[in-house]
Amino acid sequence: MDVEDFTMIHFVLLISRQGKVRLTKWYSPYSQKERTKVLRELSGLILTRGPKLCNFVEWRGFKVVYKRYASLYFCMCVNQDDNELEILEVIHHFVEILDRYFGSVCELDLIFNFHKAYYILDEILIAGELQESSKKTVARLVAAQDSLVEAAKEEASSLSNIIAQATK
Template identity: 85%
Template sequence: MIQFVLLISRQGKVRLTKWYSPYTQKERSKVIRELSGVILTRGPKLCNFVEWRGHKVVYKRYASLYFCMGIDQEDNELEVLEIIHHYVEILDRYFGSVSELRPWFIVCELDLIFNFHKYNAAYYALDELLIAGELQESSKKTVARLIAAQDSLVEAAKEQASSLSNIISQATK
């Protein structure tokens, strides 16, 4: 079972966290601090698995982001690497259609920072992909369709809120 998911920039800034096991805020901060130090200092030729505090941490660097997943000792590291890659491909497909800033299609930190109005899509995709730390949806098309549906709901809510504020301002004049 996946215990947590972290997206960390090369500078050590946390861009996304998702916890599937109960950790206090103090423990979360300690996990992030310790793992950032361990993963960021590892050489690029070393394997993408780290034994840490009775868990295994599987990570992979894409562009300027490290995608990290903490798993149980008995879990398969290669399967988790595939889950990470699957998640990156989903984000790539989503942000690739949003961002015209770069010619390659690898999700990067800029997507999460500058497309802040689309930032929740990273959480939506993760929530559709993993439930309670287990892989639930393996179809990229299905996840993309669900994210698009969520985006349309958000846009409809924004339009409704805008029209309601216009009606209220008209009524108060």
Template identity: 90%
Template structure:
């Protein structure tokens, strides 16, 4: 199973995250975002979470004010993609402590990093939430260490130039 792209769209139609695993030009990406936003946001809540679109299937799930969407081939398993979406949301919840749209707006780099730990080239890479959480914690630790080193280095430079 290959995921062609991942979209996170707010209820107002604002795109909060995109990850493209198949080649699309910038013009095509804009058209896809506009088209799918209109299709998904206009659907009634009681309808199924699968949409046939341009020979593909778009699987989406709404969590609070966000729609998590993934595009797959016609013959791929929709339920597996729903599980991947739920898995991603659970990891985001664990990391942010009840994730909300603002977490993704202000920490989009973390949302991308988590997605990259989960999916590579549109295929599920890591199914263990504990492993992903451990990798994210290690990355956060590296970032903190780098910030501390940069801060101490700039202090040394500032004192040396006085």
């Protein structure tokens, strides 16, 4: 199988209706200045589109596929010849997993638990390619990560109690 046969996602953006960026993940190299310009251009382009228009736009020789869920726009940039419907499915897959994890995800969940959203995205996509299509597998991996974090917090707490006792 040729490298060109895979769908390559160049970046993922989550933008609020007010134009605030809630999550970005870059799989292609962009300088910080270029990233800022991309965010400004795309938020202006996508937020001004009518709700009855299709969910993808041609932009700078790429295709940006987006879907609005509640107050957030989930956007993914792919090559011109990639399948838009496949990318809409990847977006929906990501949203379903976020919903399952947070119990009906909202913008505040992503603001206060952005690290979890990144972790979930990293379980689904690696280097801009879909790696895990099973919601159960992603949920199991995220639950395992949560239990590791909890165990580390408990250990740190008990260590700080031991140190506090020793320094009295």
